[in-house]
Amino acid sequence: MSSIGPQGVAAADFSNALDEFAGVVGKDRVYVDEQPLSSYRDAYSPLADGEFLPSAAVAPDGVEQIQKTLKIANAYKIPIWTIGTGRNFAYGGPAPRKSGYVMLDLRRMNRIIEVNEKYGYALVEPGVSYMQLYRHLRAIGSKLWIDPAAPAWGGVMGNALEHGAGYTPYGDHFIMQCGMEVVLADGEVVRTGQGALAGSKHWQVTKHAAGPQFDGMFTQSNFGVVTKMGIWLMPEPPGYKPFMITYEREEDLEAIFEITRPLKVNQIIPNAAVAVDLLWEASAKVTRRHYFDGKGPLPQSARTRIASDLKLGMWNYYGALYGPPPIIENNWKIVEEALMSIPGAKLYLDRENDPAWDYRVRLMRGEPNMTEFSIMNWIGGGGHVNFSPISAPSGAEALAQYNMIKRRCHEYGFDYIGEFLVGWRDMHHILMIMYDRADEAMRTRAYDLFGLLVDEAAEIGFGEYRTHLAFMDQIAKTYKHNDGALWDLHHRIKDVMDPNGILSPGKQGIWPKAMRETS
Amino acid sequence: MMAWKLTRRDVLGAGALGTAAVGLGTLARSKPGRGRTVTLVEESGVPESRQFAAALIDSGFAGEVIRIDQSLNGLLHELEATTGTIIGMTSDPAAMIAGQLLGERGAHSRHFWQHHYTNGRWRHRIEGGARLIGNTTHAWPVAIAHQLQSAIGNRSPQVSNACTSGACALLASSPGMLVSWVYEFEGHQS
Numbered sequence: 239m240s241s242i243g244p245q246g247v248a249a250a251d252f253s254n255a256l257d258e259f260a261g262v263v264g265k266d267r268v269y270v271d272e273q274p275l276s277s278y279r280d281a282y283s284p285l286a287d288g289e290f291l292p293s294a295a296v297a298p299d300g301v302e303q304i305q306k307t308l309k310i311a312n313a314y315k316i317p318i319w320t321i322g323t324g325r326n327f328a329y330g331g332p333a334p335r336k337s338g339y340v341m342l343d344l345r346r347m348n349r350i351i352e353v354n355e356k357y358g359y360a361l362v363e364p365g366v367s368y369m370q371l372y373r374h375l376r377a378i379g380s381k382l383w384i385d386p387a388a389p390a391w392g393g394v395m396g397n398a399l400e401h402g403a404g405y406t407p408y409g410d411h412f413i414m415q416c417g418m419e420v421v422l423a424d425g426e427v428v429r430t431g432q433g434a435l436a437g438s439k440h441w442q443v444t445k446h447a448a449g450p451q452f453d454g455m456f457t458q459s460n461f462g463v464v465t466k467m468g469i470w471l472m473p474e475p476p477g478y479k480p481f482m483i484t485y486e487r488e489e490d491l492e493a494i495f496e497i498t499r500p501l502k503v504n505q506i507i508p509n510a511a512v513a514v515d516l517l518w519e520a521s522a523k524v525t526r527r528h529y530f531d532g533k534g535p536l537p538q539s540a541r542t543r544i545a546s547d548l549k550l551g552m553w554n555y556y557g558a559l560y561g562p563p564p565i566i567e568n569n570w571k572i573v574e575e576a577l578m579s580i581p582g583a584k585l586y587l588d589r590e591n592d593p594a595w596d597y598r599v600r601l602m603r604g605e606p607n608m609t610e611f612s613i614m615n616w617i618g619g620g621g622h623v624n625f626s627p628i629s630a631p632s633g634a635e636a637l638a639q640y641n642m643i644k645r646r647c648h649e650y651g652f653d654y655i656g657e658f659l660v661g662w663r664d665m666h667h668i669l670m671i672m673y674d675r676a677d678e679a680m681r682t683r684a685y686d687l688f689g690l691l692v693d694e695a696a697e698i699g700f701g702e703y704r705t706h707l708a709f710m711d712q713i714a715k716t717y718k719h720n721d722g723a724l725w726d727l728h729h730r731i732k733d734v735m736d737p738n739g740i741l742s743p744g745k746q747g748i749w750p751k752a753m754r755e756t757s
Numbered sequence: 758m759m760a761w762k763l764t765r766r767d768v769l770g771a772g773a774l775g776t777a778a779v780g781l782g783t784l785a786r787s788k789p790g791r792g793r794t795v796t797l798v799e800e801s802g803v804p805e806s807r808q809f810a811a812a813l814i815d816s817g818f819a820g821e822v823i824r825i826d827q828s829l830n831g832l833l834h835e836l837e838a839t840t841g842t843i844i845g846m847t848s849d850p851a852a853m854i855a856g857q858l859l860g861e862r863g864a865h866s867r868h869f870w871q872h873h874y875t876n877g878r879w880r881h882r883i884e885g886g887a888r889l890i891g892n893t894t895h896a897w898p899v900a901i902a903h904q905l906q907s908a909i910g911n912r913s914p915q916v917s918n919a920c921t922s923g924a925c926a927l928l929a930s931s932p933g934m935l936v937s938w939v940y941e942f943e944g945h946q947s
């Protein structure tokens with residue numbers, strides 16, 4: 239039995255609550271021993287071991303069991319932490335925001351409730367992974383694609399709730415989400431959009447209904463437990479043309495995104511095109527120690543050698559065209575002329591023995607895989623945390639972010655390993671700060687670097703789209719307009735909807751009243 | 758991704774699948790317990806993982822082999838239904854994924870040894886005698902395979918040691934940091 243308990247809950251009460259949970263989900267679905275609980279830790283954490291560990295986990299199998307579980311949590315004021323597939327690595331994995339919380343593990347709820355071939359959508363439960371949905375679609379002979387995030391084991395729902403991204407034209411997952419069923423903290427079940435109309439067949443075909451739209455409120459939040467979610471699926475296009483272009487100079491980043499913006503906004507390039515830096519790209523094939531065994535950032539001479547050995551650029555741009563072949567060929571002329579106008583650009587329509595090309599080509603056509611994990615071999619030692627600021631699809635903004643972040647990474651002794659991913663009107667910049675978890679000094683520097691980047695980025699107007707558990711409070715505080723009015727609103731909603739503060743306290747810096755007062 | 762169900766007999770009859778292991782016959786080896794399933798995970802793109810796996814196949818220790826390619830997808834498909842003992846030498850990310858999947862299904866981590874290339878040497882954090890690896894004339898993953906096989910069921914404190922052989926190179930396709938690991942499902946301990 240774990241020695242950790244939820245803060246402020248008497249041991250006897252906790253023990254009673256565990257018995258009551260067992261009465262709802264079955265004794266074998268309440269986990270209290272160290273072994274099963276150890277799988278709810280963040281294997282890549284930037285914190286020392288022993289932080290953010292749960293006291294227990296409860297694994298319900300359906301809405302009714304969730305309602306009963308919440309009732310018990312309310313009675314004993316036990317904080318619970320909801321996960322779907324629980325693969326949120328780089329942002330905290332399956333770990334809770336604070337030690338002592340009880341995990342609400344929804345992995346058993348992994349039913350694919352509906353696949354609609356005609357309208358192109360699926361309705362899923364929280365435990366459905368990308369790989370599972372992909373295999374299901376292939377098994378039933380569907381011609382629909384999924385849009386996976388890079389890790390195939392990620393959840394269709396969990397990722398969309400985190401505003402995650404993939405690489406096909408349906409890459410903005412929250413935009414592609416349509417309709418939710420949510421259990422509120424008091425056990426009430428709500429369906430959003432047309433799902434609220436008894437007998438409606440349009441829950442997954444339109445986001446619109448009379449009245450306000452609430453779906454966004456249940457993303458990156460702690461206002462409810464989402465139990466069903468619709469996701470739009472892209473029909474397999476008649477043609478697909480992936481490409482990669484390498485660019486020689488770091489400063490080409492500016493021109494790359496000035497050229498990309500009109501192509502993307504006009505949907506000539508329909509997918510989430512990415513510009514990947516040299517080392518991210520190289521790390522799928524070689525490790526740092528193949529080129530340099532010293533401390534600090536990789537010397538320029540080693541970077542030049544890597545680029546030449548692996549036929550890579552300082553930026554490596556991946557995109558794809560989709561649709562009927564004549565349209566692809568027509569659009570390709572525009573794309574090629576524009577993107578190849580940067581001096582030194584080299585075009586690849588295929589690359590042999592290149593795992594990075596292989597996995598990107600798969601992701602851009604909706605085939606889930608786990609290859610991207612291999613980039614963690616760059617340093618080894620299993621630590622990484624993603625710093626993910628947003629910008630406009632503007633060359634000047636991308637370059638400003640890159641220069642600021644790279645300088646800080648180098649000052650702290652880290653390589654810059656990052657990519658820019660362009661969305662409908664925005665750009666996600668993902669910096670992977672990699673460290674050897676066994677190297678205490680390195681891990682601490684990674685933590686400090688992250689904290690510094692949050693504040694510096696905010697000072698020049700860049701906020702993060704998502705973050706690791708350890709930085710949620712800090713990032714919440716950067717959203718300062720009108721004296722933090724937005725987080726005040728979150729807190730007002732939290733206090734009304736979850737007065738006992740049981741649902742994921744601290745998620746995204748949203749704390750229930752009692753915990754705000756004691757912090 | 759490929760998975761083969763191998764009987765012990767198939768393996769023994771397969772000849773010198775792991776030629777690197779020849780000459781290690783004098784090492785103490787623990788035999789798979791009666792009825793115990795031993796599943797070996799080989800990361801086929803990693804040379805050390807192949808050597809490690811070949812040594813265990815050659816010694817007849819592994820009953821089933823799961824070979825995973827660079828997509829690592831095989832871990833998701835093949836570890837779903839494993840029981841008994843699961844053993845592998847893999848890259849660090851593959852070890853994390855395997856550990857996560859097996860841990861969630863209730864498997865216990867029995868051994869977790871790290872091998873790390875730094876300053877021109879392989880450094881090992883393992884249980885038991887450091888001497889074996891220092892002195893072996895075989896590829897070090899082969900020595901580790903046999904040492905780990907003997908260690909199953911007898912945990913001892915970890916020691917660190919660096920390779921002292923003259924040929925301690927980092928192969929081009931090596932991830933440079935590897936983990937040799939053993940997970941067991943309860944009721945299947947040796």
Ligand SMILES: Cc1cc2nc3c(=O)[nH]c(=O)nc-3n(C[C@H](O)[C@H](O)[C@H](O)COP(=O)(O)OP(=O)(O)OC[C@H]3O[C@@H](n4cnc5c(N)ncnc54)[C@H](O)[C@@H]3O)c2cc1C
Pocket residue numbers: 320321322323324325326327328329331332344364386387388389391392393394395396397399400401402403404462463464465610611742745
């Ligand atoms: C190598 C690597 C590559 C990555 N690449 C990408 C990428 O390409 N794109 C990307 O977006 N991410 C990426 N990630 C980050 C992350 O792994 C994925 O986003 C992953 O999909 C998130 O985990 P999950 O889907 O299992 O969500 P979960 O862990 O299940 O959920 C995430 C969070 O959502 C909330 N939540 C989940 N389910 C519910 C529910 N039912 N009700 C209420 N709240 C809920 C919880 O707060 C939970 O902590 C990457 C990570 C790594 C390590």
